[in-house]
Amino acid sequence: MACVHGGSAVFEVIDKVVYAMAGLRFLSSLAELTGACLMLYFGTAASALQVNAALALVGPLVLVTVTMLGISGLAGEMALWRIALIVLGVGCILLGARG
Numbered sequence: 001m002a003c004v005h006g007g008s009a010v011f012e013v014i015d016k017v018v019y020a021m022a023g024l025r026f027l028s029s030l031a032e033l034t035g036a037c038l039m040l041y042f043g044t045a046a047s048a049l050q051v052n053a054a055l056a057l058v059g060p061l062v063l064v065t066v067t068m069l070g071i072s073g074l075a076g077e078m079a080l081w082r083i084a085l086i087v088l089g090v091g092c093i094l095l096g097a098r099g
Contacts, residue, residue, distance in 0.1 A: 017073030021066050028062040031055065060094055 035055045039048040067090050071083055 015073055017069055021069050024062060024066050028058065031058055060097070064090060
């Protein structure tokens, strides 16, 4: 499937896993935007901090889920050690972000 603009393909998505990955990222961005609107709606630093804490739980979950979807899409094309390296890298990101 391609989006056509002026007779040429702007982008082409072949793999269905990419649709799932992008869909999760769109949902994640919607959650972030909703969180920002809630912060403005409540208008206090305490409630904004609570909303931020909820968003902090969603972020790593989305990262891991999207990464696992991507790895599942590449499973037949990549060596096992490369997949393990990606999983290790995501683990390092999550460990480093813990503070």
